[in-house]
Amino acid sequence: GDSVTQMEGPVTLSEEAFLTINCTYTATGYPSLFWYVQYPGEGLQLLLKATKADDKGSNKGFEATYRKETTSFHLEKGSVQVSDSAVYFCALSDSGYSTLTFGKGTMLLVSP
């Protein structure tokens, strides 16, 4: 079945550092890929998405590129802020759009 593997956390960075959170997936067909963010005490919010190979999703300075050849969708940000501290989830939706499969989440902690 489908699966998503993302790097374990916590990832601890200083403000203005470069961020990469790795995500790889296993799926049949042509899934859509997502990054969701969960701030403390809140539900998940969609951060960005990509629906086909080589698409780049971007939002709030975060980017991720759908790489079919490496089955990856790594999240990057050039300069993190304290307010980016949250848990980040990589997820995929099968080609039938029926359900989402989530990774286990990566906690990001940004210090001033």
Added chain:
Amino acid sequence: DADVTQTPRNRITKTGKRIMLECSQTKGHDRMYWYRQDPGLGLRLIYYSFDVKDINKGEISDGYSVSRQAQAKFSLSLESAIPNQTALYFCATSDFLRGGNEQFFGPGTRLTVL
């Protein structure tokens, strides 16, 4: 007002009790989902519903049941709660009929079973 609401937000109960968690949405979406979140395990799908008459089991449906009372309402029940059902529960919706494949989440219900 929030588009996806969950009640209650927090609940403490005892082993063996019946519990119902409720989810309502004002987004007009056709699909609704229930997940549980456990530390280190991410989100796991319990049940999902494509419309009022179409309900499907997810990865971890044992010990849970659901009811889709209307397009806007989707309830999750624990018939006889046990301590390992202590978790954070999320409801989500998606707009498949209008081509959407992302899901929109409620704020969560923190359930503790003693």
